[in-house]
Amino acid sequence: MTDTKHTSQVTGKPAKKDDSDPNSISIQAAKEIIAARLLKITDKESVAMDTAYGRILACDVDSPINVPSFRASAMDGYAYRHAERENKLQISAQSLAGHPSEDHANANECHRITTGARVPDFADTVVQQENVSVNNNTITINQHSDISHHVRAAGSDSTKGASLMQRGQRLAAAQIATLTSHGFTEVEVIRPIKIAVFSTGDELAKPQDKLQRGHIYDANRALISGILKSPAVDINDLGIVKDTPEALQEVFTLSMDADVVISSGGVSVGDADFVRPVLEQMGELHMWKIAMKPGRPLTFGNLAKNNAYFGLPGNPVSAAITCMVFVLPALQLLTGQPVKELPRIKATLKTTLTKMPGRVEYQRGVLTLEENGLWSVSTTGIQDSHVVTSLHHANCFVELAYESAGAQASEEVMVIPFAHFSESLL
Ligand code: AMP
Ligand code: MG
Numbered sequence: 559m560t561d562t563k564h565t566s567q568v569t570g571k572p573a574k575k576d577d578s579d580p581n582s583i584s585i586q587a588a589k590e591i592i593a594a595r596l597l598k599i600t601d602k603e604s605v606a607m608d609t610a611y612g613r614i615l616a617c618d619v620d621s622p623i624n625v626p627s628f629r630a631s632a633m634d635g636y637a638y639r640h641a642e643r644e645n646k647l648q649i650s651a652q653s654l655a656g657h658p659s660e661d662h663a664n665a666n667e668c669h670r671i672t673t674g675a676r677v678p679d680f681a682d683t684v685v686q687q688e689n690v691s692v693n694n695n696t697i698t699i700n701q702h703s704d705i706s707h708h709v710r711a712a713g714s715d716s717t718k719g720a721s722l723m724q725r726g727q728r729l730a731a732a733q734i735a736t737l738t739s740h741g742f743t744e745v746e747v748i749r750p751i752k753i754a755v756f757s758t759g760d761e762l763a764k765p766q767d768k769l770q771r772g773h774i775y776d777a778n779r780a781l782i783s784g785i786l787k788s789p790a791v792d793i794n795d796l797g798i799v800k801d802t803p804e805a806l807q808e809v810f811t812l813s814m815d816a817d818v819v820i821s822s823g824g825v826s827v828g829d830a831d832f833v834r835p836v837l838e839q840m841g842e843l844h845m846w847k848i849a850m851k852p853g854r855p856l857t858f859g860n861l862a863k864n865n866a867y868f869g870l871p872g873n874p875v876s877a878a879i880t881c882m883v884f885v886l887p888a889l890q891l892l893t894g895q896p897v898k899e900l901p902r903i904k905a906t907l908k909t910t911l912t913k914m915p916g917r918v919e920y921q922r923g924v925l926t927l928e929e930n931g932l933w934s935v936s937t938t939g940i941q942d943s944h945v946v947t948s949l950h951h952a953n954c955f956v957e958l959a960y961e962s963a964g965a966q967a968s969e970e971v972m973v974i975p976f977a978h979f980s981e982s983l984l
Contacts, residue, residue: 578916612789637681726894823872852876
């Protein structure tokens with residue numbers, strides 16, 4: 559995400575209130591620390607094309623054939639010699655899609671042809687049937703065109719040997735169609751990223767549990783697993799973990815084999831926040847404290863040598879946003895994908911947004927295309943980071959810069975649209 563240098567000052571008078579923390583680092587700096595620590599996954603596996611959706615290509619692919627492999631007609635009409643366009647042409651054969659005619663024709667002959675059919679060798683042009691008069695098996699061309707009109711050249715989609723796709727390409731419908739149209743039946747992809755996910759907190763209950771006094775249902779495992787859901791990942795849900803160093807040690811031991819470990823909660827400075835000390839004891843801590851809201855206590859380190867540990871904050875909105883801002887790009891990097899910046903658009907605020915300078919802030923908003931063709935955005939309401947329903951109601955984040963002291967209705971703000979939290983963004 560775009561970052562704002564958090565060293566920059568609010569111009570003029572000192573701000574009345576400031577939310578900055580001298581120990582926190584910028585979002586960009588945090589992303590760089592994370593990127594520098596990631597070890598790309600290079601293990602490959604071969605999968606059939608019909609199970610390749612959402613997987614990440616493990617090698618460059620060249621085109622094994624010309625597509626199309628023959629000159630094909632783009633129209634229903636007649637294949638003829640352009641030099642004979644003024645003559646009456648006798649229809650001597652027909653070339654139908656999948657049923658080519660012979661390549662030869664005598665002078666002043668043409669072949670009836672359909673869309674997708676092979677253009678016989680004698681012909682250099684196709685005239686569409688609407689532009690001819692037919693009389694007793696003979697055509698007269700009423701409207702002339704340039705030579706080779708309506709003839710799709712062999713290799714006009716791709717030429718044999720040409721580069722088709724690069725390693726790191728995510729395979730969605732267009733890519734799978736491209737590969738199958740070039741005759742591939744299977745493809746080499748990066749093995750799924752092994753991700754261990756758990757929630758920490760003595761107050762957390764599973765949905766099937768009866769809620770006890772002072773307990774809440776766990777939202778974060780569902781949220782994180784949902785955001786990261788993709789055929790390119792393999793999520794191991796390790797459940798809810800108690801707020802004790804021993805319980806954390808146990809789950810850390812179970813997570814050692816994962817490529818990425820994602821916990822939520824226990825990363826603040828409360829009495830029961832043991833994630834950081836246990837991470838330092840069993841692995842390495844690379845950073846925590848980022849100048850963003852929500853999400854300041856995000857923790858990053860590693861347990862084993864080649865895994866990445868993300869300790870997301872406990873509040874669900876903070877966990878979701880830090881997962882999108884930091885974990886998603888990390889997963890893209892791990893599989894060799896180019897990092898996809900989340901798209902941003904400018905929108906006019908319909909409501910006032912409050913904020914203190916000192917952190918980049920992501921507020922939940924509802925983006926609407928107005929009748930005048932311009933985008934407007936309103937708040938989902940209360941922005942506290944425990945409000946999971948704000949994620950449900952939102953279709954965008956409003957990104958407020960580090961220095962911003964809030965925004966007034968009718969001001970233009972930067973917005974990051976997203977489809978929905980039920981859809982993967984990876
Ligand atoms: P923590 O970061 O552990 O101090 O938690 C911060 C806040 O988030 C507390 O109000 C927790 O109860 C809440 N919280 C932590 N984990 C979860 C979770 N998995 N689901 C819902 N709320 C949570
Ligand atoms: Mg906690």
